[in-house]
Amino acid sequence: MRAVPIHRYGGPEVLEPEQLPTPEPGPGQVRIAIEAVSVGFAQTQMRRDAFPAPMWNPTLPVVLGGDVVGTVEAVGPDVDRVRPGERVGAFLMEGAYADRVLAPAAALVPVPAELDAAEATALPGAGPIAVGTLKTGRLAPGESVLVHAAAGGIGHLSVQLAKAAGAGPVIATASSPEKLEFARSLGADVVVDYTRPDWAEQVRAATGGRGVDLILDSVGGQVLLTGVQLLAPGGRLVFYGSAGGDKAVPAVPVLDLVGLKSVVGFNLSAWQRLHPEQYAEGLAELTACLVDGRVRSAVHARLPLEQAGEGHRIIEARLHQGRVVLVP
Numbered sequence: 512m513r514a515v516p517i518h519r520y521g522g523p524e525v526l527e528p529e530q531l532p533t534p535e536p537g538p539g540q541v542r543i544a545i546e547a548v549s550v551g552f553a554q555t556q557m558r559r560d561a562f563p564a565p566m567w568n569p570t571l572p573v574v575l576g577g578d579v580v581g582t583v584e585a586v587g588p589d590v591d592r593v594r595p596g597e598r599v600g601a602f603l604m605e606g607a608y609a610d611r612v613l614a615p616a617a618a619l620v621p622v623p624a625e626l627d628a629a630e631a632t633a634l635p636g637a638g639p640i641a642v643g644t645l646k647t648g649r650l651a652p653g654e655s656v657l658v659h660a661a662a663g664g665i666g667h668l669s670v671q672l673a674k675a676a677g678a679g680p681v682i683a684t685a686s687s688p689e690k691l692e693f694a695r696s697l698g699a700d701v702v703v704d705y706t707r708p709d710w711a712e713q714v715r716a717a718t719g720g721r722g723v724d725l726i727l728d729s730v731g732g733q734v735l736l737t738g739v740q741l742l743a744p745g746g747r748l749v750f751y752g753s754a755g756g757d758k759a760v761p762a763v764p765v766l767d768l769v770g771l772k773s774v775v776g777f778n779l780s781a782w783q784r785l786h787p788e789q790y791a792e793g794l795a796e797l798t799a800c801l802v803d804g805r806v807r808s809a810v811h812a813r814l815p816l817e818q819a820g821e822g823h824r825i826i827e828a829r830l831h832q833g834r835v836v837l838v839p
């Protein structure tokens with residue numbers, strides 16, 4: 512099979528295509544013939560050996576993971592919940608920059624035939640993360656929501672889902688006028704360039720001075736610390752990513768949380784384990800929204816598998832609106 516492993520950590524150039532043996536599914540596994548796989552910021556951190564969480568500790572060479580959409584091609588001996596020919600998605604830590612991948616049968620999500628494969632990469636991971644961060648932040652209708660990195664793969668879904676859940680205002684941040692325009696086109700009420708020194712004042716003004724009820728933060732660092740200052744009484748900040756560089760996982764002074772404010776760290780698998788009913792309901796609703804067009808999964812670029820390095824360059828240059836997807 513075709514794959515793009517990394518043999519060493521480094522820049523996008525370490526992503527080099529090669530032929531690898533096609534794996535056979537073992538107990539509990541299926542083999543998926545991949546139609547599309549997302550490229551996300553987390554994989555650029557993994558490639559650089561800068562991923563901050565302990566759950567990813569591979570032995571090199573390794574093939575990076577992502578949100579995969581494809582067709583089940585073969586199933587392991589004891590697998591009966593899914594059959595060859597079914598269209599599925601999987602959020603995988605490893606193995607996805609390839610035209611074939613093994614996945615645990617228990618982790619598959621159904622993917623309707625009518626969805627475009629690249630757009631459907633929102634279903635296994637990005638979309639559930641957008642849903643799960645809003646649920647974890649206990650969004651109530653009418654509450655203000657601040658979505659950071661709102662033009663990104665997950666962020667652009669968060670804007671739409673917050674709006675659909677009745678939030679108001681939805682305030683979106685991004686780093687360029689084009690991205691802010693994109694966020695506005697998805698329904699953001701207020702857009703703010705958070706590379707400007709006065710971004711926090713603009714956000715506070717958008718809430719009439721009260722502060723923000725819910726902040727979805729995938730950037731961390733000073734953006735997160737400023738976000739804590741921006742929380743309204745009873746406000747919640749959900750931290751789920753650290754795109755903001757080396758110091759993106761700061762210590763939060765607990766005294767800043769007096770006023771019934773809270774900061775919670777979100778991880779997709781923890782949310783799935785703790786709230787399986789929320790996850791199942793959220794996934795079903797998200798699937799329906801993608802099928803009938805209520806939520807748009809935007810694809811910035813569709814690249815051949817062999818151009819995985821180019822996908823990483825786009826993400827690291829912060830050029831994308833929506834997702835970057837490899838189509839093997």
Ligand SMILES: NC(=O)c1ccc[n+]([C@@H]2O[C@H](COP(=O)([O-])OP(=O)(O)OC[C@H]3O[C@@H](n4cnc5c(N)ncnc54)[C@H](OP(=O)(O)O)[C@@H]3O)[C@@H](O)[C@H]2O)c1
Pocket residue numbers: 550551552553636637640660661662663664665666684685686687690729730751752753754755756777778779780826827828829831833834
């Ligand atoms: N907790 C979980 O379970 C989980 C799972 C997967 C991913 N994640 C995290 O979720 C976040 C979003 O993931 P994604 O795949 O959708 O990524 P993405 O949004 O497509 O790309 C990263 C975003 O971060 C922003 N950004 C801020 N500072 C940046 C910097 N120094 N370099 C590059 N980008 C920067 C960019 O927007 P601007 O240019 O507008 O700033 C960009 O939109 C990431 O932090 C990722 O690690 C969390």
